[in-house]
Amino acid sequence: MDTFPRSRLTSRLSTLLHAVGSYVRSAPGTYLWLAVLFVTTVVMHHVSPSRMDEMLGERSTNLHNLSEEPVRALIRSALWIDGGGWLLYAFLYTVFHATAERWLGTLRWLTVVLIGHVAATYISEGVLLWAIHQGRAPETSVDTLDVGVSYGLAVVEAVLTYFLAFRWRFFYGFCVLGFYGLALVHGRTFTDVGHFTAVLLGFACYPLTRGRPGHLDPAAVFSRAARRISRGG
Helix, strand or coil: HHHCHHHHHHHHHHEEEEEHHHHHCCCCHHHHHHHHHHHHHHCCCCCCHHHHHHHHHHHHCCHHHHHHHHHHHHHHHCCCCCCCCHHHHHHHHHHHHHHHHHCHHHHHHHHHHHHCCCHHHHHHHHHHHHHHCCCCCCCCHCCCCCCCCHHHHHHHHHHHHEHHHHHHHHHHHHHHHHHHHHHHHHHCCCCHHHHHHHHHHHCCCHHHHCCCCCCCHHHHHHHHHHHHHHHCC
């Protein structure tokens, strides 16, 4: 008597695993990056706090490292998470990065990420350098810790404005701009400058989105979901 329910459960599980696998394969850059972040996060949890600070300092895109080995610093800083759990980033990468990569294609998506990561890093560190020269920040700020993937995430969140159906773009874009804008007003740190800059750069990446097929209409998605639930009930 249990044969049919078990076979149906097995079939549904197989279908789910196939769907997950297909989705991951459709955004290879996103999930390869996420896999690297998983490894580096595990490493961070197996070293002492002092050693972790030392490791992140060596991989930071601070003024010192950018002046010594800029390319190496930019690459290494994008492979570590400073604060926040890996699972949170797995969720955010799936929602934003994977969506953008599937829509834009891996090459265009990577171009957007690089624009945000590199340009926002240099602009935010340039603001910090100006603050040091003006006496608004201590000289020791040249070694300020700055690692992580948040600039790349912010630029992708902004470029996804153009993925939405036209009637939703202004609302979504305003929300993204408002979120990072309020953080800049209240925090006024160089990383807040970097995040806000990355958002502006994401909006400026519109030429990379031209000609890409498909646009998301949230209202239509919710409507289809409601119909399916209604039929299922």
